[in-house]
Amino acid sequence: MNFASSAPPSPKSHPNLGLKDRNTFGFDATAQWAFEIDTAEQIPGIMQQIAEQKLPWRVLGGGSNVILPKVLPGATLLMNISGIKVDDAGEFTRITVGGGVNWHEFVAWTLENNFPGLENLALIPGTVGAAPIQNIGAYGLEVGEFIESVQAYDTKDQAFVTLNKDACCFAYRDSYFKQNPQRFIVTKVVFKTPKHWQARIHYADLAKQFESNPKPSAEEIFLAVCKIRTHKLPDPKVIGNAGSFFQNPIIPNEQYETLLHKYPGLISYPDRSGKRKLAAGWLIDQCGFKGQRMGHVGVYENQALVLVNHGEGTAQDILGLAKCIQEAVRKEFGVSLEIEPNIL
Ligand code: EPU
Numbered sequence: 001m002n003f004a005s006s007a008p009p010s011p012k013s014h015p016n017l018g019l020k021d022r023n024t025f026g027f028d029a030t031a032q033w034a035f036e037i038d039t040a041e042q043i044p045g046i047m048q049q050i051a052e053q054k055l056p057w058r059v060l061g062g063g064s065n066v067i068l069p070k071v072l073p074g075a076t077l078l079m080n081i082s083g084i085k086v087d088d089a090g091e092f093t094r095i096t097v098g099g100g101v102n103w104h105e106f107v108a109w110t111l112e113n114n115f116p117g118l119e120n121l122a123l124i125p126g127t128v129g130a131a132p133i134q135n136i137g138a139y140g141l142e143v144g145e146f147i148e149s150v151q152a153y154d155t156k157d158q159a160f161v162t163l164n165k166d167a168c169c170f171a172y173r174d175s176y177f178k179q180n181p182q183r184f185i186v187t188k189v190v191f192k193t194p195k196h197w198q199a200r201i202h203y204a205d206l207a208k209q210f211e212s213n214p215k216p217s218a219e220e221i222f223l224a225v226c227k228i229r230t231h232k233l234p235d236p237k238v239i240g241n242a243g244s245f246f247q248n249p250i251i252p253n254e255q256y257e258t259l260l261h262k263y264p265g266l267i268s269y270p271d272r273s274g275k276r277k278l279a280a281g282w283l284i285d286q287c288g289f290k291g292q293r294m295g296h297v298g299v300y301e302n303q304a305l306v307l308v309n310h311g312e313g314t315a316q317d318i319l320g321l322a323k324c325i326q327e328a329v330r331k332e333f334g335v336s337l338e339i340e341p342n343i344l
Helices: 042-052 103-112 204-209 218-232 253-262 280-286 315-333
Strands: 012-018 030-037 057-060 071-079 084-089 092-098 147-154 159-164 184-194 240-244 268-270 276-278 297-299 306-309
Touching: 030 042, 030 057, 042 071, 042 147, 042 184, 071 184, 103 218, 204 218, 253 276, 276 280, 280 315, 297 315, 306 315
Parallel strands: 030 071, 057 071
Antiparallel strands: 012 030, 084 092, 092 184, 147 159, 147 184, 240 306, 268 276, 297 306
């Protein structure tokens, strides 16, 4: 028996790979070594080499939630695992999806194949594998509620693991994966979509769209979400950005009451923790940053929560602007803003 032939092929590697087209900010970054991960089986071997050589490493999915430095030393794993598999799970449909599949294409696929549920999450940039890490959410829905389990390589225990939904500890823009950085490499995500679908249009922007059509189809919601996002958020292909740059801050109710008294226009929502979630975009807007420019970077003109790269910007520029915003919001409202994308 030839043992060598049963070993998984080594991932394709690229020295000094330019990543300008692989991060939605469009930062001019170079990966010292990039490895294309096409199958989960390639991961243990490459991680062993990385550990032996004590190389720094990270995974890059769609590059839509990262701030890249000029050089990424060591190994950058490009997550390319593909494939979609469907099983019947009684009341639900179980859909197992490769971590490298494009998120929006997957959402469009679920609708074409009549598995509604994820339509509120249309047009979010990035990959399926990245979705559970920050528990992507939009228009009244978070991905965590549709996830049955996540399959990953655990670099600490050097083993493939399956974490069920509870073990993933999903919360607002948070998960067990985010709490344990540099530990898990997500290979597949297992979704459960309900066979008895119900429209979710309570989020203000969506409710407005459907004032005269209270029973929209999943396809109509998908199209409405695409329309709202296209209007409010810049297309990364046209102007570099990573979606919301800050999380919406969650503050104690007493602090909220005091703020509301001083700023009656304050926009907020009850959070499931019992505390209050403030609209960070509104806070930044009130400080006068909307549409402002600072060198090569700036604040988007239609949504103050989105920072943009006007072309030649760098990680340093965007973090400089972020610091000004954080200081202004802290000074005016006494509220701290936390940066949402990963700073690599
Ligand atoms: N607002 C302003 N001025 C602004 C921006 C917002 O007054 O410049 C106000 C809006 O009018 C609205 C409120 O703030 O009343 C909230 O704004 P919006 O509905 O646009 O949502 P958001 O809280 O700014 C969050 C998510 C988005 C997601 C939308 C829709 C976070 C950090 N961001 O934004 O997610 O698409 O809700 O559900 O939770 C992302 O994470 O990258 C992202 C785009």
